[in-house]
Amino acid sequence: MKYLNKIIFLLFASMLFITACKKEKLDTSSPIVDLGGETWAQGPIDKWILDSLTMPFNVEVLYRWNQYAVGDLNKTMTPPDEARVLPLLKVMKKIWIDPYIIAKGGDSALMKRYITKQIVLVGSRSFNTNGTETLGTADGGKKITLFAVNEIDSSNRAVVQRRMRTVHHEFAHIFHQTVMFTPDFERICVGDYTGDWTNQSEATALSKGFISPYAMSNKDEDFVETIAHALVYGPAGFDSIVNRTNDATGKSKIYRKIAMVKHYYKSVWDLDFDLLQAEVQKALNAVAPLPPPPPPAPLKDIFGFNLRYKSLRIDAVTTQASSIYNTAFNTAKAGLAAFNNNGGRYMDSILISLTTADSLLLRVRYINPANPTSFLLADYLYKYTRNADGSITLGTATSFPSTRTTAFGNGTTVRTSILALLEYFQGKTLLPKYPSGLPTGSNPEKGGLYDNNNANSFFIGNLNDTYITY
Structure with a gap:
């Protein structure tokens, strides 16, 4: 009986095992992902890649998820948002591939x-154990991996520049891995390369002759960082980075490096680096244009005490002015010519400066024909108040006795002769303005003072950024 029960128990257990095995049977109707059996419907992204990268340049783009293609299995990564893939690839082609072809006169052989x-x-970022972030890698000239694709905004100039800096950086590695640059490049900053580059500030890097802290890591990174910064930021942008340091030696080293880069590109690859740089900038401006410059500040906001422009010179010959001002000026000029019945004096120019917060200095320059090699000065002060619209309302001219200064003494001496000019300013409310409403960009810049109460009364002169002192 015990034997029979044992047989029944074994048969029951076998049935359970068989039943369990049937429930666990694998479904082999679908291929296992990443083992070569999967397929995808070809879409617009794939067609563009085929037509623009694969067929002309034999370039494969992996954007569907494959952790093994990324190469680092110890990091948690995510695939790119497909909506960002095509815009990024188009930007890369326009700002990276096309400029090289154009710089070679339309010949694509070098790029091919x-x-x-x-x-x-890769959609996500790639962080390292030392606290840094990897934006891209280049593997032996065969593969470029770009991270943080999901954060790329192809319309944001700064974002595009940062991303394309990575692309040009990695591509430049392929060049020097093919033909090495001269050892003289490394000698420029010999002894300053460091594995501790993550703890170096931009200021330190620039002062030592490196365009970025990462360039301090080794000669190869120094070389490609110099190239990438120059291409992506252009001559003006590159200069602005270099000028963040006042260290003349550091600046000189960086400019020696870019000169060597240009020679390398021409001698090794027959590429005009300046032309390539210009084409990269042209493409960048087409993709993500520079924001329009802010409108210039009205002259009333930048002319005056403690402001950008501090004085105005009105020349006797070339001044643009209204007939009202010219009448006053010419009357004063004639008065000086008849001064003291002793050969007269000759008017040269006047200068106006808001020398203090409430005092305008009017300086008359004139010549004594007996000593024509030096100017004489006659100074007058007007107290003024500054109004909400930026205009100034003047009081009465004050001259001082000769015990103050020679210029004030001269002001007392010739006051009667030039009274018409002094009275022109007296009590007027004058508004600083550009002649056409906007700066002309001339050197020196032109500006004028316009009578708030009479549109037909004004004078124009040369703006200066220094005060007239007395």
């Missing part, structure tokens, strides 16, 4: 030979 053959796009 040396362009990376695989581009891997």
Whole structure:
């Protein structure tokens, strides 16, 4: 009986095992992902890649998820948002591939030979254990991997520049890995390369002759960082970065490096670096144009005490002015010519300066024909109040006795002769304005003072950024 029960128990257990096995049977109707059996419907992204990158340049783009293609299995990564893939690839082609072809006179042979053959796009960021972030990598000239694709805004100039800096950086590695640059490049900053670049500030890097802290890591990164910064930021942008340091030695080293880069590009690759740089900038401006410059400040906001423009020179010969002002000026000029019945004096110009917060200095320059090599000065002060619209309302001219200064003494001496000019300013409310409403960009810049109460009364002169002192 015990034997029979044992047989029944074993048969029951076998049935349970068989039943369990049937429930756990694998479904083999679908291929296992990443083992070569999966397929996708070809869409617009794939067609553009085929037509624009794969067929002309033999470049493969991996944007569907494959952790093995990324290469680092120890990091948590996410795939790119497909909506961002095509805009990014178009930007890359326009700002990276096309400029090289244009700089070679339309010949694509160089790019076809040396362009990376695989581009891997990763949606998420790639952080390192030392606290830094990797934006891109280049593997032996065959693959470029770009991270943080999901954060790219192709209309944001700063974002596009940062991303394309990575692309040009990685591509430049392919060049020097093919033909090495001269050892003289490394000698410019010999002894200053450091594995501790993550703890170096931009100011330190620039002062030592590096365009970025990362350039301090080794000669290869220094070389490609110099190239990438120059291409993506252009001559003016590159200069603005260099000028963040006042260290003349550091600046000189950076400019020696860019000169060597240009020689390398021409001698090794027959590429005009300046032309390439110009084409990159042209493409960048087409993709993400520079924001329009802010409108210039009205002259009333930048002319005056403690402001940008502090004085105005009105010349006796070339002044643009109303007939009202010219009448006063010419009357004063004639008065000086008849001064003291002793050969007269000759008017040269006047200068106006808001020398203090409430005092306008009017300086008359004139010549004594007996000593024509030096100017004589006659100074007058007007107290003024500044109004809400930026205009100034003047009081009465004050001259001082000769015990103050020679210029004030001269002011007392010739006051009667030039009274018409002094009275022109007296009590007037004058508004600083550009002649046409906007700065002309001339050197020196032109500006004028316009009578608030009479549109037909004004004078124009040269703006200066220094005070007249007395």
